[in-house]
Amino acid sequence: MQPDAYDPACPTRLVLDRIADKWAVLVLGLLAGRPTRFNAIRRAVPGLSQKVLAETLRRLERDGLLTRTAFATVPVTVEYALTPLGETLAETVDALRVWAETHIGAVQSAQRAYDSRLVEGAA
Amino acid sequence: MQPDAYDPACPTRLVLDRIADKWAVLVLGLLAGRPTRFNAIRRAVPGLSQKVLAETLRRLERDGLLTRTAFATVPVTVEYALTPLGETLAETVDALRVWAETHIGAVQSAQRAYDSRLVEGAA
DNA sequence: GATAGCTGGTTTCCGTCGGAAACCGGAACA
């Protein structure tokens, strides 16, 4: 059986659901190439709550995309680093971030045009 | 000012939030290269409800990623097609789907390993 | 003539999920 992300019974769909997530995309992009500690990630991604970050990291760890390493320092520091598998995904999801940053102008002008058309229609 | 998806005040973040969405990824991948009607999309993406599909399509239309064309047939048919901008995004998000289908095996074995480690720890 | 079915939605309802904030223990520091 070949994977088919369009088949809800296929595990590929579950994986896609998880990596097509705004927080996962940002975290993966951030960890690419440089291991980072919990609070450092949190500071680098404003708006991401501790709870959701902890859950996101645990899911990514379960999927074999990153490793969690605790150091017996005081206080305990925990470092998250991408696995080789995670690095391959990071490249892919980073393309999404690059697309957003590249085409943001076109998207915003499309939004303005759409909204002004709505106002016309309502008038 | 350069776009920065990690800045919550930057509109790039809003765009990224939207395209890093599981349903948007599947819909964009489906529409790539071939205009499709509303119910055809719904049938091709099981699990996607009418409400969420309608909302997703309207947001993508607002972002200038696809066009909505109504034909005066009986009953009225509505066709959704990617814009050139949407096509460039479709290529990018399709890489996500391809990644998922390619590495699903590695992810699943990582999950099994993670879960069995948990069971050990609990015992 | 009534019923079912197609089209593309909108509305209603409810469960789940995400975000905000409080709380945790332990140690250094003032």
Added chain:
DNA sequence: TGTTCCGGTTTCCGACGGAAACCAGCTATC
């Protein structure tokens, strides 16, 4: 003694997503 830092967990509430019903207009079937 109180504060800060670490990495979380817990609690609470509002918002969002999914399931299903409902809608109008026309057609094909019985």
